[in-house]
Each structure stands twice: as C-alpha cells, then as structure tokens.
Amino acid sequence: MAGVANTWGYGAMTNSLNDIRHSKCIFMIGSNAAEAHPVALQHILRAKEVNNAPVIVVDPRFTRLAAKATDYVRIRPGTDTAFVMGLINAIIQNDWYDKEFVRTRVAGFEEMKEVASHYTPEVVEDITGIPASEVVRIAKIMATHRPGTVIWCMGGTQHHIGSSNTRAFCILQLVLGNMGVSGGGTNIFRGHDNVQGATDMCVLSHSLPAYYGLKDGSWKHWCRVWDVDYEWIKSRFHSKDYMNKKGFTLARWYEGVNQDDKIYQYTPIKAVVFWGCASNSQSQYFKLKKALDKLDLVVIIDPFPTMTAAMCEKDNVYLLPSTSQYETEGSVTSTSRQVQWRFKVVDPVHDSKDDYWIMEELVKRFGFADKFYKNIKKVPDDVTRELAKGSLTIGYCGYSPERIKKHTLNWHTFDIDTLQAKGGPCDGEYYGLPWPCWTEDHPGTPILYDISKPVAKGGLPFRARFGTEITYYSGRKENLLAAEGIANPGSEVNGGYPEFKDVVPGTNWKTDLSMKTIKYAISKGMAPFGNARARCVVWTFPDQVPVHREPLHSPRPDLVAKYPTYEDKPNHYRVFTKYKSEQRPELVKDFPFVLITGRMVEHMGGGAETRSNKYLAELAPEMYAEINTRVANDLGIRSGDMVWIESPEGGRIKVKAKITERVDDKTIFLPFHFGGFFQGESLEANYPSGHVPYALGEPANIVTNYGYDIITQIQSTKDGLCKVSKA
Numbered sequence: 001m002a003g004v005a006n007t008w009g010y011g012a013m014t015n016s017l018n019d020i021r022h023s024k025c026i027f028m029i030g031s032n033a034a035e036a037h038p039v040a041l042q043h044i045l046r047a048k049e050v051n052n053a054p055v056i057v058v059d060p061r062f063t064r065l066a067a068k069a070t071d072y073v074r075i076r077p078g079t080d081t082a083f084v085m086g087l088i089n090a091i092i093q094n095d096w097y098d099k100e101f102v103r104t105r106v107a108g109f110e111e112m113k114e115v116a117s118h119y120t121p122e123v124v125e126d127i128t129g130i131p132a133s134e135v136v137r138i139a140k141i142m143a144t145h146r147p148g149t150v151i152w153c154m155g156g157t158q159h160h161i162g163s164s165n166t167r168a169f170c171i172l173q174l175v176l177g178n179m180g181v182s183g184g185g186t187n188i189f190r191g192h193d194n195v196q197g198a199t200d201m202c203v204l205s206h207s208l209p210a211y212y213g214l215k216d217g218s219w220k221h222w223c224r225v226w227d228v229d230y231e232w233i234k235s236r237f238h239s240k241d242y243m244n245k246k247g248f249t250l251a252r253w254y255e256g257v258n259q260d261d262k263i264y265q266y267t268p269i270k271a272v273v274f275w276g277c278a279s280n281s282q283s284q285y286f287k288l289k290k291a292l293d294k295l296d297l298v299v300i301i302d303p304f305p306t307m308t309a310a311m312c313e314k315d316n317v318y319l320l321p322s323t324s325q326y327e328t329e330g331s332v333t334s335t336s337r338q339v340q341w342r343f344k345v346v347d348p349v350h351d352s353k354d355d356y357w358i359m360e361e362l363v364k365r366f367g368f369a370d371k372f373y374k375n376i377k378k379v380p381d382d383v384t385r386e387l388a389k390g391s392l393t394i395g396y397c398g399y400s401p402e403r404i405k406k407h408t409l410n411w412h413t414f415d416i417d418t419l420q421a422k423g424g425p426c427d428g429e430y431y432g433l434p435w436p437c438w439t440e441d442h443p444g445t446p447i448l449y450d451i452s453k454p455v456a457k458g459g460l461p462f463r464a465r466f467g468t469e470i471t472y473y474s475g476r477k478e479n480l481l482a483a484e485g486i487a488n489p490g491s492e493v494n495g496g497y498p499e500f501k502d503v504v505p506g507t508n509w510k511t512d513l514s515m516k517t518i519k520y521a522i523s524k525g526m527a528p529f530g531n532a533r534a535r536c537v538v539w540t541f542p543d544q545v546p547v548h549r550e551p552l553h554s555p556r557p558d559l560v561a562k563y564p565t566y567e568d569k570p571n572h573y574r575v576f577t578k579y580k581s582e583q584r585p586e587l588v589k590d591f592p593f594v595l596i597t598g599r600m601v602e603h604m605g606g607g608a609e610t611r612s613n614k615y616l617a618e619l620a621p622e623m624y625a626e627i628n629t630r631v632a633n634d635l636g637i638r639s640g641d642m643v644w645i646e647s648p649e650g651g652r653i654k655v656k657a658k659i660t661e662r663v664d665d666k667t668i669f670l671p672f673h674f675g676g677f678f679q680g681e682s683l684e685a686n687y688p689s690g691h692v693p694y695a696l697g698e699p700a701n702i703v704t705n706y707g708y709d710i711i712t713q714i715q716s717t718k719d720g721l722c723k724v725s726k727a
C-alpha cells in the first residue's frame, strides 16, 4: 500500500515491461530507469543486446541510464514538447511516417501537422539546445528501427506543460505507427509498486474509482455497487454542487489552509490526514510548514514518523503506526496493468496495525460501518470483489481474489517474452491478467489497441469516447471512428463502431452491472467501448495540439516573449493558479541556474523508510547538490563544501556540493529524498525518541519553485530557477 495517498504520475503502459524485449528502438525521455526502475532495465538492456536496438536517452543530466544509451541527447529542462514536435515534423517532412496507420486509425492529423511544421530543426535547436542535425538524425533512427517503444517518466510530466509533453510523446508513436504492436507503445514507467492500482481506484480528487467522472450517473453507479443509498451520500455533502466538484490536489492542499492564493471552497481546510504520504515530497515545502502550524488536527498513518511529524511543533498531531506491505495482504496493480496478490510475510511488529484495520476502525467510529461494511465479510478479499464488480470501465470485472492468487502462485508457468502461461492452471492467460480483463474467462489484454487478436483473446481497437464526428478549429470535419477494414479478427462490423449501450435498456457497457453488454459485445467479436481513431487534437484542452511554452521561471527571457505560458487559471482544483502573472522574465538575473530534482537508487520518495534503514543510509548518507565543474570553479566552491541554494519564493537549503559533469553549466540537480533539516536547522530533537532516521538532510522541495500543470496540477519540480553561493 506504499504511497496510496497520492498518484503523481499519470497514464498507464500500453504494453508491458517484458514486451520491451521485442523493441527495435528504445526512446526514453525524462526517465532515469537505471536508478528508478533498475529491475525493468534488464528488459531494455536485453533489447539493446539481442535486437541491436538503439537506446536514445533524452535528459538534461548525463544519468546512469544515459551511461547505457547508444545516443544521449542533452535537453534544456522544460522543452520536451518542442523537441518531440520537432521529431514529428522531421518524420512527416521526410515522408517517414506510417501513412496507412494515419489514414485508418488517427484523427486530427492535418491540424497537428500544421502545428508541428513550426518546429523546424533550427527552431528546435534554439528552444532546446539540441543541435538541429541531431533532431533529424534521431528522427531517422526512430523511423528506420520499428517497432520502437517510447518510455517516459517524471522528467516528462512535472512541468506546467506536462500534459502537452505526454500528448506529444503519444502523437510521435501514432505518426510512426508504433501503437498496438509488440515492441511498440507508449510506456510510462510508473512510480510506487501500486501507483497504477491507486490511480485505478482513484486516490485522486477529480473522479470516482475506475475513472468514472464526477457526475450524477457515476455516483449512482457506485452507490449500486456499494449497496448504499444515493440520497444518503448526497446528504453528506455541504451542498449538491460539491458532489461533482473537483477537490484540492496533493500538490496544493495547503492553500486551502493558508489561503495565500484565492480558494474556491465554502470553508478553509481544518484537518489533514497523511496516509502513506511524506510531506517533504511537496514543492515549496516551507509553505506547508505554515499550513501545518495552522491546522486544528494532523494525523500521520505511516510505519515511520515522517518529516511531517518532525515539522509539526504543536498539539493535536497523531501518529498511527501502520504496518508495512510485508505484514498484510491484498492485490496490487503494477505499471504494466497486471494484478498480483501480495501475501503476508510476517505478523505486524510492535504496536502497528494494518491499513485495513485502521480504515475499518475509523469508519466504525464515524458511524458509517453499517453502510459500507455490510457486504464485506472478509478483508481484503471482499474488497477486491467489490472493486472488480464496479470497475467495468477498465475491465477489472474479470478479476476475483481466487484468479489473482492463482496467477501469483503460478508465476513460474508464464513465458518471460510473451507473458502467456504455457500449460498449467493458467494456460493461455497473460500474467497478472493485464486490464482490461473483461470476463472471468478473459485472458487479460497484454497490449492495448492491438487489432491483430480477437477481443476475446486480448485484442482491442482504440476506444470510442468522444462521439462519432468532430469539426475542428480549422473548420475541417472528420469521422472519429476507425476506417473501413480496421477491426479485430471476428468482429461483426468490419470497421469503426461506437460504444455499446442499451443492450440492457437504460444502461451502457460501463453501467450494466449484469455485464450482459460487455459479454454481448465480445460475443460479436467487438470491443465494448467501440472502435475509433486516436486523437492528435484534444478540443477540450487549452492547447488543442501540444505547443511549447516557456517554463514559468525561464532562463530565456527572449523565448518567454515568443512562447509565453497560459493565462492565470482560477478555480483550478479549487485554487487560483498563477501562470502569466508568475512568469517573470527578469527572475533569471538573480536566479541564474535551472533547478531540477529527481531520484537516487538508494532512497525512496520522502525517504522515511530508506533513511531509517541503516544499510541504505550508509550507502547514501548525505544530501547534496550536483554542480558543474565550471560553475564550481567560478564560484570558488570545492567538492564537499557546504553551499546555499535559494529559490525565487524565498526557500533556502544548506547542502554539500558534488562537483560533476553530469549536469551542464546552467543546471543544478538535487535529489528529493532527504528530510529532517529545515533551512539550515536540524529537526532531530523533534522526532519521537528512538525513531530518528539514520540519514537526515535538507528537503530539496524547500527550494523547488511555483508551477503546476495546466490540466493535472502536478507540481513542476523539474524546471525551476535557483541561486547558489558558498555557505
């Protein structure tokens, strides 16, 4: 359950980690898998060695992953959209794109092509710092090595234009025709072991479980699943409006307390529960300090006293010791959409209780147990059953605790290359029943959007979600369904079709709990969600086609004028969010370095667990800043000297200098796993005695800058500005 309380990344892998073994080209942008996903790296190295696949790594730092690359591309932080639109443009201009795929399965190509044409190799060089010839060379490598995979992670998402970055990465794969095939796909290496499961169960503030939107129909659906009265649920809200209003996000909940930026809620936030969540993972951390001091109640449910505990110098702070994953059991969903059962290894140690026990006790004491626990006889098995029953949208409906356990216990019967069982009790099924797993005899969907297999055997087309026709801003009209002749084998309709509804009158495939609709569609060889085209234009987004926008705090005032950010956005998840009014081109004069943050292999997240482990603490005991040799020499800083790093918002940290060529002379890198210091002061005395982590250090997030994605509000911790001086 680690980190269940938040899901920062977004998206899911279309293929799987193992499927990368079939890739002919591996393009990794904003990922340092050598440190963050070292086990997955084995499949990448395998493809490199066996298929001779080029490994292209795009990162502002020469990382440990870059050390394994065939082609390393150093990019200026926050300019990924410009680079990738440049690749797309080069692929189209040189006639390297997959015309048949585009003709039959893609929508909005013409509008996208027109936007991409702005990103000539020279324009890309100016924005990103990547030589124009490199742009064309990388595009050619990708075009001549198909199918290839595109992998990204937090270097792609943690920006104000993070959602444009991820869309550009997807468009690149559409243009190359790399979707729905083994060795291809868009493969987002996700964070915590169950972050995909946490997202699917919607530990998010803008939807109900399984991506059912915040709408009356969705509430009614889940009320039927929970067997709880809809009117009663409604009565729990301040008013009906709040039922369908997005909540605060983890990135900015504290504004609901501090109210430094206007909030859109009838009352300020008065209490906060950190359930498997470290507060030092949040940007502009010193602002959280203010909120923590102001709250009436703080509850921390964690196996370790996190930095949050040490930060709260006040009463009404409760630490509830939870167990770790090894002391409890349940299902988890991996980055590859595969479900596994995690069995208990040891009984809970000391006074700890597992998260289920804590949840059930809370629900009992709030007085809701008769409503929510009446059908739960056995935890966690019946919880899994309930989620499977309701989560039709992503095809959790084929799961049962028995099936999941059978897979986990027989994992050795599955083939490492195909993930399919060869004989044994799971014969023919794919490991972990990758979702959608439509029915109790469906084998799971190993590759999304693969039209070479029947739907009943794990095939699927692109989903029809947005109607059947659209008129773009260009005035052009387009049919959104797949072209004639495009369908899975055995489909009764040989071409595009809309989603299934009214098989049971008044329901659709997402709300028919009898599952007759889903079974009917599959019996016709068709996908319950229809068969459409993938979109290059998203008409509900401010940038309908991804375009470059300079980071809020940019080192290039000249480019701010050319590529300004968005207008400010009121009521963005209940907070006023600054874009234009925060983009101050003059900042760079006083804060001359670009600040990026990220991970080390030895530590995890906020570091409460790993810094409390003496072996890991010994391997990586100290917080540091990576500073380029030239910068260090110019500033008179030697390796091991203490330096101050300061942010435009007024945060400052005192850390050790690590002089290195990993970063260039415009960039500073900080790992974000440290805690227990605050702006030069140790908080050691604030930890409960006997529970001080072995390694303490300044949180990088004290100096990460203001900035949030325009769609998801993910914090922009990979393109700020900072200043450096010798301490």
Ligand SMILES: Nc1nc2c(c(=O)[nH]1)N[C@H]1C(S)=C(S)[C@@H](COP(=O)(O)OP(=O)(O)OC[C@H]3O[C@@H](n4cnc5c(=O)[nH]c(N)nc54)[C@H](O)[C@@H]3O)O[C@H]1N2
Residues within 6 Å of the ligand: 009, 029, 030, 031, 032, 033, 035, 036, 037, 058, 059, 060, 061, 063, 075, 076, 077, 078, 079, 080, 153, 154, 155, 156, 189, 190, 191, 192, 596, 597, 598, 599, 600, 601, 602, 603, 604, 605, 718, 719
């Ligand atoms: N050991 C360990 N493993 C982990 C974690 C951990 O804390 N410790 N955390 C897990 C979690 S929750 C997650 S989400 C994943 C994250 O995994 P990753 O995203 O791979 O890890 P990061 O180091 O945060 O960021 C990756 C790279 O992005 C680069 N980067 C920064 N800015 C930019 C940019 O503008 N463009 C591009 N292209 N690159 C940029 C950084 O230099 C960094 O090398 O790791 C998971 N695995």
Ligand SMILES: Nc1nc2c(c(=O)[nH]1)N[C@H]1C(S)=C(S)[C@@H](COP(=O)(O)OP(=O)(O)OC[C@H]3O[C@@H](n4cnc5c(=O)[nH]c(N)nc54)[C@H](O)[C@@H]3O)O[C@H]1N2
Residues within 6 Å of the ligand: 001, 002, 003, 006, 007, 008, 009, 154, 158, 191, 192, 275, 276, 277, 278, 279, 280, 281, 282, 283, 301, 302, 303, 304, 306, 322, 323, 324, 325, 355, 597, 598, 599, 604, 605, 606, 607, 608, 609, 672, 700, 701, 704, 717
């Ligand atoms: N500057 C900067 N900030 C970042 C990032 C970055 O790249 N740069 N990355 C962001 C990302 S992608 C993420 S995911 C977040 C991660 O941030 P968090 O999720 O806040 O960090 P973790 O330390 O992974 O948090 C997990 C907490 O859960 C506890 N825990 C472990 N197992 C259990 C359990 O079974 N039950 C309970 N109740 N608790 C448990 C751990 O002890 C730990 O304190 O950080 C974000 N912040």
Ligand SMILES: [Mo]
Residues within 6 Å of the ligand: 008, 009, 190, 191, 192
């Ligand atoms: Mo993450």
